[in-house]
Structure formats: C-alpha cells, structure tokens
Amino acid sequence: QPRVVIVGLGVVGSALADELTLRGIADVTVFDQGPLYVTGGSSSHAPGFVFQTTADRTMTRLAARTLDKLDGVRLDGQWLVKRVGGLEIATTPERLHDLRRRHGLASSWGVPSSLVDADECARLWPGLDPASVLGGFLTPTDGVVKSVPAVRWQAERAADRGARIxxxxxxxxxxxxGGRVTGVEVVPVPSRDAAPEHVPADVVVSCAGLWGPGISRDVLGFELPMQPMEHGFGHSGPVPSLAGRNTPLDETSRPMLRHQDFSLYLREYVDRIGVGAYNHRPIPLEQSQIASADEFAATGVHPAMHPLTWDDFAPSWEEARRLLPELRDVAFDTGFNGIFSFTPDGGPLLGPVPGTEGVWLAQAVWVTQSAGVAQVMADWIVSGDPGIDTHGLDHSRFDPALVSRAFTRERAEEAYDEVYDIRHPHRPTARLRGLRTSPFHPRHVAQGAVFGEGGGWERPLWFEANAHLLDGLTTVPARDAWAGEGWSPIAAAEAHVTRTAVALYDLSPLPRLEVEGPGATELLQRLLTNDVDVAIGRVVYGLLLDDRGGILSDVTVTRLGEERYLVGTNGEPDRVRLVEHAPPGVSVRPASPGGCGIGLWGPRAREVLQRVTDDDVSHSGFGYFRARSIRVAGAPVLALRVSYVGELGWELYTTADHGLYLWDTLWEAGQPSGVIAAGRRAFNSLRLEKGYRAFGADMNREHTPEEAGLGFAVRMGKAGFVGRDALATRAAPRRLVPLVLDDPARVVLGGEPVYAADETAAVGYVASADQGYTIGASIAYAWLPARLAEPGTRLEIEYFAERQAATVRAEPLFDAEMTHIRR
Ligand code: FAD
Structure with missing residues (x-):
C-alpha cells in the first residue's frame, strides 16, 4: 500500500483524498498551508457555477461526474449541489445560431438540453427583459456546487476512512x-523559520491550485503551463422582487444565467444577484503577486482574493442592470477579484511527472470538473488506468520546447479574453505567432500561404497563389458561414492537383523521434502492436496501447539500422512513454527540431523525384512502405515511401540547413509536372477520403484498435506487447465508420450528434469530418454502436438543429484497391 501525500485541500485535493480512500488506500495525508476548511485558495471563493456542456467530450463527462457525485448530499442541512439548470441566452443572431450548435454538443455528450424561445427565457428568469433576448439554451441538469462544504464533506469522508487532513x-x-519520490518536507504556518520536517511518502500529488506553477518550477524543476488570473465577481444589494423567494438554506432556485454576448454570468444568492465578469482586460499574476501562507496567517487576507478593480467591473454591472430591469434600482453591494488559473488550451494539467516516479499533478482544475478529475486521478494512481480519454488532460501534451512563461501568459490571456466567445474550432491563435517556422516559410509566404498554427508552428492551410486552379473546377460546393471559417475553396483545387499531378506539403512540424541503442528493437517490440523487427529500410505502422488495449497513439516506425529507428509520433506523451520504458543504453531523441520534411505526393511524384536523384525511385527500386537515404541534387535526404493522403509519393526528411534547397530543387524539378504547394485543408480532406485516422480527433485510449478500424496494425501473433492480452478478451461494442451525407454541399466539422430512426437520444457523434473534394462527397467519420455501423445504415447528423440524412459507407471511400499508392 503506497503512502500518499496530497498537497492542497481545495476542491481537487479533498476529492482526491476521498476517492483514494474509497479505493482502499488507507495511508493518505493532505497538507494545506491554510486553515481548514476555508484555506484561502480559489475553492474558498468559487461561486460554483457548473455548466456541463463544452466542445470537449471528456471535460463534459467530468463535469457530469462531479455533479452526480455531490448530488443529493447534505452537510449540516446544506445542499452541496443544486440542479437549478443552466440557461445560456442569446442577444445577437450569431449567438442564437451558435446555441443550436451547443445544443448539438450537449446531445452528443449525453447532457439533456433544449432550445427555448425568448418568452420561455423570461419565464425561467422572471426578471429578464424579454426585449433583449432572442432565445436560449437550457440544460436542466446543470447546477451550483457549494465548494467549501464540498471540500469539507469529501475531506471528512476521507478522514473517516483514515486519511489525515x-x-x-x-x-x-x-x-x-534514485528517481523515486521518498517524501515531502513540511513546515508549520506561520513558519517562524522552523526547520522542515520530513514526511515519508511513495506518492505525492500536487493539488496546489494557484501555487502549482511555483511548486513545479522551484520544487520539481519544470515549467507548468498554468496562469493564475484575476476575475471580477460581485453581488448586488437585496433585490425587492427576490424578497422571500429563497431561504438562506435554499439560496437559489432560478437557473444559472449565462449572457455570453457580454461575457457575463449571474445567479441568485437568496435575495441578491451574483455577477461574474469576463468582460475585462486579462489580469495575469506572477507567483510573487500571490500572498504566501505566512502572509495570509498574518493578515487574514485570503490569497485568492484581491480588491475589486471597479473600472474593470463597472461595464459588466451596467450590462447586468440593462438585462435585468429588477437590478436598476438596486445598488451594487460587494465584489472582489477572485483568482484562479487558465491554461493555454483550457484543459487541466493532470498525470504523472516524468523523471520522478511517484509525483503527480492535478492542477488547473475548475470546480466544474473537480470530483470527476479526482476519480480519474485516483484510478490512474491506483491502477495505472485513468479510465477515460487523457489526451486533452495529460499535462505532458504540451511540447516542452513551447512551454515558457511568455507562452503560458499569452495563451492564457487569450483564453480569458475568449472564454465566452463563439469559438470556431478552426480559428487559430493570434498570440506568439511565428514562434516556429520551417525552412520553407519564405517560400510559403511568397505563395500567399494562409497560415494556421499548431504546437507553435506556422502551418499553411492553403495558398492564394493556387486560386487560379479553381477556374477549371466546377464542383466545389459553397459552405455556410460556420463551415466556411478558416477555409477556402482553394483547398479543393489543391486536393485535386494532389490526385492528378503532384504537390508539396510541409511535414516539418510532425513530431519525430530517433530511437537508438542496444535494446531499441526490444523496446519498440514491447510497446508497439505491430512487428518492427523487419528488414532495415522497412516502414511499419503500429499502435501504442495501454494495458487495457486502449489506443495511446499511432506511430510510423522506420528501421534505419539494427538498433536504430525513426518514429513518427503524436507528440510529447509518446516521447515520455518511450523514455520511461527505454532500457539503459537506448536513447530517445527528438528529431524534429533542426530537421524538416516535405511530403511529395501525387501521381507525378516519381517523375519529379527521379529528375533530381541518381537513386532508383521506380516502383521496383523503391517499394511502398520502404525507406532509404538518398541524395536529392546533392542534399542528403531520408526518403520514406509513405503517404498520408493516399497517393504515390515520399516523405523527404533532411536537416534544416538543407531545407530551403530541397524545397527549391523539388519546386523547380516539379514545374514540368505541374507541381504546387498544398496546405493542411487539402491534406485533411484527402486523408479522410482514404480513411486515415488522426489520433485525438478520431481515437483515443477509450477505443480498441478493432473499434477504431485499425485492427490491421495489430499482430496478435507477436507475444508480449503491451495491451495484447487485454485485447484478446476485450469487447468492442463501438465502431468508427464513415458516413456520407446525402447533401454533398453540407459540411459538418466534428462533435455533432448522430441519430437513428426511432431513437430519441443521439446514438453517436461525429469525430473528423470534411468534404471529400475528389470523390464529391461530404464525409463524417462517426463513433456508433456496432449494431448501427453496417454499410448502408441510414442515419441523421444534427447540424445547427437541422437533421442531415447520411449513410454509413464501407471504407476506404477512395482507392480501395490501392492502385494510386502502389503504382
Ligand atoms: P485551491 O482551491 O486553490 O486549492 C489549492 C490549495 O492548495 C489551497 O488551499 C492552498 O492553500 C494549498 N496549497 C498550495 N500550496 C501549498 C503548499 N506548498 N503546501 C500546502 N498547501 C498548499 N470554477 C467553476 O467551475 N465554476 C465557477 O463558476 C467558478 N467561478 C469562479 C469564480 C471565482 C471568483 C474564483 C476565484 C474561482 C472560480 N472558479 C470557478 C474556479 C475554481 O474555483 C478553481 O478552479 C478551483 O477552486 C481550484 O481548486 P483547487 O483545489 O485546484 O485549488
């Protein structure tokens, strides 16, 4: 039995203590620097709005778990959760339209909801001015969580089972x-220069809220991408129309209200209204600006509370009065700037800390997901299996090369600014642009590239220089405004040229690792589903699984030598996993920084490459899924005959110093063949036509290879790879399959619910989707129960509250015979 120390008793630490002891871990100690149970952290001041619906399936389910856990509990007669419902109102046509999308997201993730008209909004919120409101989105199971009682209740339950709080x-x-945690050093508060006392522990979990970045930097030695921010919250004075409406114990009965067009949220507090405001400048705080435990002990001023900056808050108060006429004669009472944390992508930072076994993080968690997160953490710590998709939760999802104070601050400020914006999934960040560029960047710019951003990289989406190619294309359907954001019909032209001539794609941002040293083969054999003990120069596609057979990643492995491999990965979590399992003597080095790559793809790719190399690149001389070092007009290049777009071609990797030369050489050599530069929008469409999966968007550790349609990448005959035994017995009740919409002009973007005839609840949801330009079809890959995944099954996809008829199709939708690739 491990001895566990939890740092911090907010909503996260208390829930984790509860969940660990519930799972039979008896030796749990929680230390908090503040007094119990109002410790002075964020949880001491959270108004506890829990709106479940987000664009992210996992975050939504964690919110639902939080409410389910605390629902019905009473502490000293007080409720911990009150499901008053959540009402998001629209005051602009754009928002009204977007609420239909949110209704779709809620349906996809199983949160009951409905769209309501302005009169219904006014009925639900009698004080609401119906003239201001166009309609609403109601989620009746949303609710308020009382965070301090929630902390106390969960901590006391843990203590009853033996935990020390x-x-x-x-x-x-x-x-x-020796690479393991052995304990923590603690001092009393106020410390008065007391010598630290050692408390032994096998597992230490940082649930330190605002103080997490400091602990990571000073104690653990790495930068945590987490930014404490000030946030205005205030209360009105007593509202006459609310007099007698709620008893102090009942506290609130109307739905929580979100007025996102003004970045505002409100709820009842007995006979007052609480108002939260995101409509102010971001106010990021450094660790030095957050009061220490000793300062709190000396002054009694709570560290997570700063004085209200009225200039920031005043416009929100005015808007609240405009929206709720009952507030117009009521004075503002009290307010404060509360402090809590934002991350670059809005997700929490969970999981084990690489390098020191036994240290874990549960940081940047809101009340909304707190108890759900604690369940996941407890499962993860106790069994090694978090039981849920972690790709958006794991703190190591951020590339360490990217994480800095500046990165975190900039992205968190942007996240604060946009927290209630209608956030399009294709809208790129505006902050720290140009942080990473490939050597081809100047050529991209010269071609009129429109750039997106991913992992800090500038990534061409399409090239305006290709606009003239549209002249010959008559079959690109126009998109509606939502599906058309971050898109251009030029992508269709680029896709067509890739299928008919040849195109250059920038592959530099793809994370690659070099795995080398005695034992490298054994390491990859153990972690991968496919057999990598192949002839040197072969390429293998395989999966990394967890112990239960869930997909952790998909990788492309190229055997470069007896004990030397290039591994194309999905990023930092893959590197961490390989490093963790690597025996001494095997090195795992990132190969992307300082390197670059071009996808040279299309039926004319061979003639272009042959013009600039003396090596034999014929089909017999350079077979499919083979790799070789070649020279391209003198430049050393590692060529892999693989293609993510389903065409003949090569991935060509070289060092950054040769990059521009390689691009220019291929560009020139490609002119007689009609070469173009092509971007990610074309790329995404082509890969969907061919049925190639993208980890994260399409599959994650909740899915088995068979369910994800990747059974071909698993060699069950290969003994001893992680996840194999579990796969042999694990059920596969779902499938990822392509639907084709009846209307080829209607494009969905992912996250939409899928419905079957005669069933009221959604039966599945869309993963990746796009137009398949060269097959003239609108494609939506969806997760469905296996019984509905047979080709020919008629289903409906809901897009902005409209049902779109669609049919499950056999895959791949393009080139099932592989004639394009194997020519
Ligand atoms: P905390 O509650 O801050 O707990 C961390 C604890 O760690 C603290 O008690 C601290 O004393 C302790 N600690 C730190 N360092 C040490 C150390 N070295 N040794 C010992 N102890 C240590 N969330 C929502 O979901 N919905 C909302 O409506 C909402 N609104 C908010 C409004 C305001 C004004 C504020 C302030 C927050 C709001 N939040 C909301 C956010 C939410 O409150 C926080 O995200 C959440 O409470 C964080 O919980 P935590 O347990 O991680 O951190």
Whole structure:
C-alpha cells in the first residue's frame, strides 16, 4: 500500500483524498498551508457555477461526474449541489445560431438540453427583459456546487476512512532518491523559520491550485503551463422582487444565467444577484503577486482574493442592470477579484511527472470538473488506468520546447479574453505567432500561404497563389458561414492537383523521434502492436496501447539500422512513454527540431523525384512502405515511401540547413509536372477520403484498435506487447465508420450528434469530418454502436438543429484497391 501525500485541500485535493480512500488506500495525508476548511485558495471563493456542456467530450463527462457525485448530499442541512439548470441566452443572431450548435454538443455528450424561445427565457428568469433576448439554451441538469462544504464533506469522508487532513502546514520540498519520490518536507504556518520536517511518502500529488506553477518550477524543476488570473465577481444589494423567494438554506432556485454576448454570468444568492465578469482586460499574476501562507496567517487576507478593480467591473454591472430591469434600482453591494488559473488550451494539467516516479499533478482544475478529475486521478494512481480519454488532460501534451512563461501568459490571456466567445474550432491563435517556422516559410509566404498554427508552428492551410486552379473546377460546393471559417475553396483545387499531378506539403512540424541503442528493437517490440523487427529500410505502422488495449497513439516506425529507428509520433506523451520504458543504453531523441520534411505526393511524384536523384525511385527500386537515404541534387535526404493522403509519393526528411534547397530543387524539378504547394485543408480532406485516422480527433485510449478500424496494425501473433492480452478478451461494442451525407454541399466539422430512426437520444457523434473534394462527397467519420455501423445504415447528423440524412459507407471511400499508392 503506497503512502500518499496530497498537497492542497481545495476542491481537487479533498476529492482526491476521498476517492483514494474509497479505493482502499488507507495511508493518505493532505497538507494545506491554510486553515481548514476555508484555506484561502480559489475553492474558498468559487461561486460554483457548473455548466456541463463544452466542445470537449471528456471535460463534459467530468463535469457530469462531479455533479452526480455531490448530488443529493447534505452537510449540516446544506445542499452541496443544486440542479437549478443552466440557461445560456442569446442577444445577437450569431449567438442564437451558435446555441443550436451547443445544443448539438450537449446531445452528443449525453447532457439533456433544449432550445427555448425568448418568452420561455423570461419565464425561467422572471426578471429578464424579454426585449433583449432572442432565445436560449437550457440544460436542466446543470447546477451550483457549494465548494467549501464540498471540500469539507469529501475531506471528512476521507478522514473517516483514515486519511489525515492537516491544516496550517506548508509543503516546502519534495525528497527524491534514485528517481523515486521518498517524501515531502513540511513546515508549520506561520513558519517562524522552523526547520522542515520530513514526511515519508511513495506518492505525492500536487493539488496546489494557484501555487502549482511555483511548486513545479522551484520544487520539481519544470515549467507548468498554468496562469493564475484575476476575475471580477460581485453581488448586488437585496433585490425587492427576490424578497422571500429563497431561504438562506435554499439560496437559489432560478437557473444559472449565462449572457455570453457580454461575457457575463449571474445567479441568485437568496435575495441578491451574483455577477461574474469576463468582460475585462486579462489580469495575469506572477507567483510573487500571490500572498504566501505566512502572509495570509498574518493578515487574514485570503490569497485568492484581491480588491475589486471597479473600472474593470463597472461595464459588466451596467450590462447586468440593462438585462435585468429588477437590478436598476438596486445598488451594487460587494465584489472582489477572485483568482484562479487558465491554461493555454483550457484543459487541466493532470498525470504523472516524468523523471520522478511517484509525483503527480492535478492542477488547473475548475470546480466544474473537480470530483470527476479526482476519480480519474485516483484510478490512474491506483491502477495505472485513468479510465477515460487523457489526451486533452495529460499535462505532458504540451511540447516542452513551447512551454515558457511568455507562452503560458499569452495563451492564457487569450483564453480569458475568449472564454465566452463563439469559438470556431478552426480559428487559430493570434498570440506568439511565428514562434516556429520551417525552412520553407519564405517560400510559403511568397505563395500567399494562409497560415494556421499548431504546437507553435506556422502551418499553411492553403495558398492564394493556387486560386487560379479553381477556374477549371466546377464542383466545389459553397459552405455556410460556420463551415466556411478558416477555409477556402482553394483547398479543393489543391486536393485535386494532389490526385492528378503532384504537390508539396510541409511535414516539418510532425513530431519525430530517433530511437537508438542496444535494446531499441526490444523496446519498440514491447510497446508497439505491430512487428518492427523487419528488414532495415522497412516502414511499419503500429499502435501504442495501454494495458487495457486502449489506443495511446499511432506511430510510423522506420528501421534505419539494427538498433536504430525513426518514429513518427503524436507528440510529447509518446516521447515520455518511450523514455520511461527505454532500457539503459537506448536513447530517445527528438528529431524534429533542426530537421524538416516535405511530403511529395501525387501521381507525378516519381517523375519529379527521379529528375533530381541518381537513386532508383521506380516502383521496383523503391517499394511502398520502404525507406532509404538518398541524395536529392546533392542534399542528403531520408526518403520514406509513405503517404498520408493516399497517393504515390515520399516523405523527404533532411536537416534544416538543407531545407530551403530541397524545397527549391523539388519546386523547380516539379514545374514540368505541374507541381504546387498544398496546405493542411487539402491534406485533411484527402486523408479522410482514404480513411486515415488522426489520433485525438478520431481515437483515443477509450477505443480498441478493432473499434477504431485499425485492427490491421495489430499482430496478435507477436507475444508480449503491451495491451495484447487485454485485447484478446476485450469487447468492442463501438465502431468508427464513415458516413456520407446525402447533401454533398453540407459540411459538418466534428462533435455533432448522430441519430437513428426511432431513437430519441443521439446514438453517436461525429469525430473528423470534411468534404471529400475528389470523390464529391461530404464525409463524417462517426463513433456508433456496432449494431448501427453496417454499410448502408441510414442515419441523421444534427447540424445547427437541422437533421442531415447520411449513410454509413464501407471504407476506404477512395482507392480501395490501392492502385494510386502502389503504382
Ligand atoms: P485551491 O482551491 O486553490 O486549492 C489549492 C490549495 O492548495 C489551497 O488551499 C492552498 O492553500 C494549498 N496549497 C498550495 N500550496 C501549498 C503548499 N506548498 N503546501 C500546502 N498547501 C498548499 N470554477 C467553476 O467551475 N465554476 C465557477 O463558476 C467558478 N467561478 C469562479 C469564480 C471565482 C471568483 C474564483 C476565484 C474561482 C472560480 N472558479 C470557478 C474556479 C475554481 O474555483 C478553481 O478552479 C478551483 O477552486 C481550484 O481548486 P483547487 O483545489 O485546484 O485549488
């Protein structure tokens, strides 16, 4: 039985103590630097709005789990959760339209909801001015969580099972030996220069809220992409129309209200209204601006509370009065700037800390997901299996090369600014642009590239220089405004040229690793589903699985030598996994920084490459899924005959110093063949036509290879790979399959619910979707129960509250015979 120390008793630490003891871990100690149970952290001040619906399936389910856990509990007669419902109102046509999309998301993730008209909004919120409102989105199972009682209830349950809950004690250090944690160093608060006391532990979990970045930097030695921010919250004075409406114990009965067009949220507090405001400048805080435990002990001023900056808050108060006429004669009462944390992508930062076994993080979690997150963490710590998709939760999803104070601050400020914006999934960040560019960047710019951003990289989406190619194309359907954002019909032209001539794609941002040293083969054999012990120069597509057979990643492995491999990955979590399992003597090095790559793809790719190399690149001389070092007009290039777009071609990798030369050489050599530069929008469409999956968007650790349609990448005959035994017995009740919409002009973007005839609840949801330009079809890959995944099954996809008829199709939709690729 491990001895567990939890740092911090907010909603996260208390829930984790509860969940761990519930799973039979008896030796749990929680230290909080503040007094119990109002510790002075964020949880001491959260108004506890829990709106479940987000664009992210996992985050929505964690919110639902939080409410389910605390629902019905009473502490000293007080409720912990009150499901008053959530009402999001629209005051602009754009928002009204977007609420239909949110209704779709809620349906996809199983949150009951309905779209309501302005009169219904006014009925639900009698004080609401119906003239201001166009309609609403109602989620009746949303609710308010009382965070301090939730902390106390969960901590007391843990204590009843033997946990020690210790207040006024600060963790100042983490002791390690031989790559393992051995305990923590603690001092009393106020510390008065007390010598630290060592408390032994096998597992230490940082649930330190605002103080997390400091602990990571000072104690663990790495930068945590988490930014504490100030946020205005205030209360009105007593509202006459609310007099007698709620008892102090009942506190609130109307739905929580979100007025996102003004970045505002409100709820009842007995006979007052609480108003939260995101409509102010971001106010990021450094660790030095957050009061220490000793300062809190000396002054009594809560660290997570700063004085209200009225200039920031005043416009929101005015808007609240405009929206709710009942507030117009009511004075503002009190307010404060509360402090809590944002991350670059809005997700929490969870999981084990690489490098020191036994240290874990549960940081940047809101009340909304708190108990759900604690369940996941407890499962993860106790069994190694979090039981849920972690690709958007795992703190190591951020490339360490990207994470800096500046990165975190900029992206978190942007996230704060946009928290209630109608956020299009294709809208790129505006912050820290140009942080990473490939050597081809100047050529991209010269071709009129429109750039997106991913992992800090500038990535061409399409090239305006290709606009003239549209002249010959008559079959590109116009898109509606939503599907058309971050898109251009030029993508269709680029896709067509890739299928009929040849195109250059920038592959530099793809994360690649070099795995080398005695034992490299054994390492990859153990972690991969496919057999990598192949002839040197072969390429293998395989999956990384967890112990239960869930997909952790898909990778392309090229055997470069007896014990040397190039592995194309999905990023930092893959690197961490390989490093963790690597025996001494095997090195795992990132190969992308300082390198670059071009996808040379299309039926005329061979003639272009042959013009600039002396190597034999004929089909017999350079077979499919083979790799070789070649020279391209003198430049050293590692060529892989693979293609993510389903065409003849090569991935050509070289070092950055040769990059521009390689691009220019291929560009020139490609002119007689009609070469173009092509971007990610064309790329995405082509890969969907061919049925190639994207990890994260299409599959994750909740899915088995068979369910994801990747059974071909698993060699069950190969003994001893991680996940194999589980696969042999695990059920596969779902399938990822392509639907084709009846209307080829209607494009969905992912996250939409799928309905079957005679069933009221959604039966599945869309993963990746796009137009298949060269097959003239609108494609939506969807997760469905296996019984509905047979080709020919008629279904409906809901897009902005309209049902679109669609049919399950056999895959791949393009070139099932592989004649394009194997020519
Ligand atoms: P905290 O509650 O801050 O707990 C961390 C604890 O760690 C603290 O008690 C601290 O004392 C302790 N600690 C830190 N360092 C040490 C150390 N070295 N040794 C010992 N103890 C240590 N969320 C929602 O979901 N919905 C909302 O409507 C909402 N509105 C909000 C409005 C305001 C004004 C504020 C302030 C927050 C709001 N939040 C909301 C956010 C939410 O409150 C926080 O995200 C959440 O409470 C964080 O919980 P936590 O347990 O991670 O952190």
């Amino acid at each position: 210790v207040g006024s004690t600060r963790v100042v250090g983490i002791a390690r030996k």
